[in-house]
Each structure stands twice: as C-alpha cells, then as structure tokens.
Amino acid sequence: MKNDNSVKHSKILLVEGKDEKNLCECALDILKIADVQIIDCEGGSNIAKRLLLLSKDENFSLVTNVVIVCDAEKNILSRIHSLQSALASAGLPNIRSDTLASESFNPKVSAWISPDCQSNGMLEDLFIKTLESTELMKLTKAFVDSLRCLPKDISPGAPTFPTNIPKAIAHACLTATDPLVKGIGLAVKRGFWDLNHAAMDQFRSFLLTSFADATPSNVATT
Structure with missing residues (x-):
C-alpha cells in the first residue's frame, strides 16, 4: 500500500x-x-x-x-x-x-x-436510492434488465448479463452525464449525486x- x-x-x-x-x-x-x-x-x-x-x-x-x-x-x-x-x-x-x-x-x-x-450491498446501492423515483432510473433499470436476453456465452470478452447488478445500474446511469462521469465517486464531485437527498x-x-x-x-x- x-x-x-x-x-x-x-x-x-x-x-x-x-x-x-x-x-x-x-x-x-x-x-x-x-x-x-x-x-x-x-x-x-x-x-x-x-x-x-x-x-x-x-x-x-x-x-x-x-x-x-x-x-x-x-x-x-x-x-x-x-x-x-x-x-x-x-x-x-x-x-x-x-x-x-x-x-x-x-x-x-x-x-x-x-x-x-x-x-x-454496496455504495452503488446508496447512490441508486437517490435517483430511485426519477425517469432516468426507470429507463436504466429497464435497460439493464433487457440484457437478460443476451446469450450465455462464457467466451472471454463476450457480452453477457452483469453479475453485479447495482454496479451495472449505477454505471449505466452515468452515461446520461455530459461530459461523461466515470464512476460514482466523481459523480459526487460533479454534483450528479445529490448528497442532500x-x-x-x-x-x-x-x-x-x-x-x-x-x-x-x-x-x-x-
């Protein structure tokens, strides 16, 4: 360390x-x-x-x-x-x-x-709660859930349904930021995560x- x-x-x-x-x-x-x-x-x-x-x-x-x-x-x-x-x-x-x-x-x-x-759970679950009632979260959860239809291909690098759902949802939410925020920690710094929620x-x-x-x-x- x-x-x-x-x-x-x-x-x-x-x-x-x-x-x-x-x-x-x-x-x-x-x-x-x-x-x-x-x-x-x-x-x-x-x-x-x-x-x-x-x-x-x-x-x-x-x-x-x-x-x-x-x-x-x-x-x-x-x-x-x-x-x-x-x-x-x-x-x-x-x-x-x-x-x-x-x-x-x-x-x-x-x-x-x-x-x-x-x-x-994890920090991403807490982040998700602050957006729970928003249209963005509704659309994001629908998108992540739609990934269930992906084939179960275990080949390296092949697209598949995420095993860490909260992390997948959190990162998918961040695609709605411009410029793109990479990570929920930076979302706090950029004001995308409402700490007063x-x-x-x-x-x-x-x-x-x-x-x-x-x-x-x-x-x-x-």
Missing part, C-alpha cells in the same frame, strides 16, 4: 476506496466538518492492515476518533465480524454489532457499512455523530 499511514490529525477516517473518499470529502465539506484525515485503504481487504499500522504510529495517542466507511458486499454480518477482528488485532475499542460504534471513547470508533448499515439523511447523521466535536480547519487526505 503506497499511502502514508502516519497520523496527521486527531480524527481519522478510513475509507474502502476512491469512491468512498470522494463521497466523504464532499459530505464533510457540506456538513462543515473539518480536521479529518481521510485515508484511502485501496480495498476493503486492506482496512485491517491500515488500522494496525495507524495504531502503531508514534502520534496515535492523540487520535480521538476513528471512523470506517466500507461496503457490506454479500454479507453484512461477515463484514461486521471482519471489522471487529481488525479492531481487536489493532488493540482499538471495538464496535458493537448493533450500533457499529464503540462504547469506549479512547478513541471513539464507529463504522458505516454501505448501503445502510443493515443490508447487504433524503436517502442520504442517515449517512449525513452518521458523520455528524462520529465527528460531533469537529472544529473548522482543513481536511487532509492521503
């Missing part, structure tokens, strides 16, 4: 990937939450390594908040257990299975597991609660 693991701020936000990083940067800006160091773990499987490296940093004793944002994927219970194991290995306060937050505040630890901390209320509340005592300054990213 090429990113810097050194502690630069008292509030640490570990994100699964670049899409989560872009989302959190914009959300923190909207909520006027600053002094947060955002670390891209470059994949959910690297979160444990990041936590361990951070916990060994000479300045880690200054950290007051550790927040994790990642996907549930196919099994949210498995993701929760994975995070709990990673936190235990790093010697950090562990999150409860029901609240996804620690009871200890030294440091305070909390986690957001997309799409809603309760369901299997009601479907984002829970996520915004999560950030406000996790960084309740944040003070104005800068958002550092590595």
